[in-house]
Amino acid sequence: MLDVAIVGAGPTGSRAAYRLALQGYSVAVLEKRPAAGLKTCCTGIISQECISRFNIPVEVILQQVRSASLFSPSGNSIRIMRPEVQACVVNRSAFDHHLAATAQNQGVNYLFNTAVESLEIKVDRVVLSCRSTGAVFTLDAKFVILACGFNTPLVRKSGFGLSRYFTTGVQAEVQTKELKEVEIYFGNCIAPGFFAWLVPTQNGRALAGLMSHQSAGFHLRNWLQELAEKGKIEPADHNILYSGIPMYPLSRTFQDRVLVLGDAAGQVKPTTGGGIYFGMLCADIAADTLHKAQTTRALKAKTLLSYEREWRRLLQAELRNEYLARRAYQFINDHQIDSLFVELKESQVVESILNGENVSFDNHGGLLLKTLRRVLTSRVKRIFQ
Ligand SMILES: Cc1cc2nc3c(=O)[nH]c(=O)nc-3n(C[C@H](O)[C@H](O)[C@H](O)COP(=O)(O)OP(=O)(O)OC[C@H]3O[C@@H](n4cnc5c(N)ncnc54)[C@H](O)[C@@H]3O)c2cc1C
Structure with missing residues (x-):
């Protein structure tokens, strides 16, 4: 029986796989496509912080x-x-390849052309029903991470619902x-x-x-x-x-022996739609949580709650601000966007953003929300004048 089966060879699945293999666990990644890096609908912009933190090589x-x-x-x-x-x-295809190769070098087994169709959670294991080029088989793992992207039937079937x-x-x-x-x-x-x-x-x-x-x-x-x-x-x-x-996380990202990760969990920036960095940060939290759970031999949901607590502690405030900014932006018409540009150019706001230490590529929700609130408040004031 495998220690951990990970569904999906995107950046979050491969990162979690690498991290778990590094800690000595037997890990397999199950990917329905023939190779990693075949998801091409992504611009591949990631922060310098992400590049440094995950040692992304210049080649990609x-x-x-x-x-x-x-x-x-x-x-x-x-x-x-x-x-x-x-x-x-980054070249998104090369980026995914690099992450998969890094995990493989650490001993992770990749099963391509393998779609996971359902999970059955038992007392001591999870049974994964898989389909690979027409053949159906099952695989047992002590633990499963669902890193299979946004809105997949497997996540919904496993009782996690859909981002609202x-x-x-x-x-x-x-x-x-x-x-x-x-x-x-x-x-x-x-x-x-x-x-x-x-x-x-x-x-x-x-x-x-x-x-x-x-x-x-x-x-x-x-x-x-x-x-x-x-x-x-x-x-x-x-x-x-x-x-x-997804622009809003799932309300629950864990259950007995199963964690949900990355786009599947909605760990995505609602302002830009970028999900690579936040998802990879959550991959590390998922791997660390499983390591703790395995060492204490407590794989129940109660123990895995710490995954959700940890990633929300790290990201929730930024995700919430970005979500509110995103919703507020939808009430602004083109004329107001133009006025906002004029205001930003005339004021020192742009300079203070550029020089501000608390604003970064990955951390901008609070500032955006404040700016949009100001625009909307002045719009409401004008209506009642
Ligand atoms: C137009 C666009 C532009 C974007 N630009 C950026 C950007 O510039 N920067 C950024 O950070 N993010 C961007 N994103 C978001 C980014 O692509 C995602 O956040 C990221 O791919 C999420 O990684 P993941 O590992 O969670 O899932 P994915 O990359 O979606 O990987 C999931 C994998 O699971 C596999 N899978 C699914 N179901 C099964 C199954 N049942 N069995 C086996 N395998 C399965 C899929 O084939 C896939 O390979 C963009 C998204 C879009 C749509």
């Missing part, structure tokens, strides 16, 4: 990000820049003309309630994407056409990829 980094230009609906722009690298764009707030992310690879830095576009005309991005990768290529609750593909197609008409990108028949993005 496509770009370093020090600056970005933000555009309001009417085209007003703000450029933010810091001398130090703030974030990197989510959206759709869409993206296409484009050929740009002189795109020098990350560009972020705001406005309900482009991405209602969210934003769109153009992120340079290599050799003039870039990733263009947006998030939207409705008709995300339609909005992206319109925007790509607009960018092509403006000469910003080469016109082409773009291949648009879609994926769901």
Whole structure:
């Protein structure tokens, strides 16, 4: 019997696998796709903090990000820049490969083309029902981590439900003309309630994407056409990829012998939809919790509660602020976004953000929420004047 079976060879599953194998456990990762790194609907922007913390090698980094230009609906722009690298764009496929190879080198067994269809929790083990190229078999593990991404039937079937707030992310690879830095576009005309991005990768290529609750593909197609008409990108028949993005964590991420991790648990930043760094931090917490549980031989939910306590202690305040900022942003119209840009440019807010020690790529929810509250309060005041 395995010590731990992990479902999903994304960044969170591979990180948890590596960490557990390092502690001496027998670990298998079960992945329904033929290899790691086949999820391509991701821009791959992660903070410098994430790069350093998880020793991400330069080979998987496509770009370093020090600056970005933000555009309001009417085209007003703000450029933010810091001398130090703030974030990197990683080749998402190579990144996942690297994490899987690191875990394999530590002795983790990867079973590709293997979909886990259901779990049966017994007193002393979990029985996983798997399907691999038509054959059905079972696998026993003392413990299971579900790191199988957002909104998978397995997580719902295992009684964890679905995040109560989510959206759709869409993206296409484009050929740009002189795109020098990350560009972020705001406005309900482009991405209602969210934003769109153009992120340079290599050799003039870039990733263009947006998030939207409705008709995300339609909005992206319109925007790509607009960018092509403006000469910003080469016109082409773009291949648009879609994926769901949770914006709120599951209410419970553990039960007897089972933990839920990463996008599956909703450990994702609601402002940007970025889930790699927070998910990998939670992977370490999951592995450490299991280690403690194994050493005390107490695998019951009561013991595993500490996983949820720990990751919420680390992330809950930021996730909550970002969630509230995200909801508040949806009440702001294009005119107000434009006014906000003017206000930000005229005031010293941008400078204080750039120089502020408590604001970072991964920690910005509180500041955003404060700014949006101010905009909404002045809007309500104007209504009653
Ligand atoms: C358009 C877009 C852009 C994004 N850009 C960024 C970004 O720039 N930065 C960032 O941090 N995040 C970004 N994200 C989010 C990021 O992609 C996710 O947060 C991240 O992939 C989550 O990793 P994970 O390991 O939890 O799950 P995943 O990467 O989704 O991996 C889950 C794995 O489980 C496998 N699986 C599923 N079900 C089963 C099953 N039953 N049996 C076996 N295997 C199974 C899947 O095949 C998959 O390989 C973006 C998302 C979108 C949609």
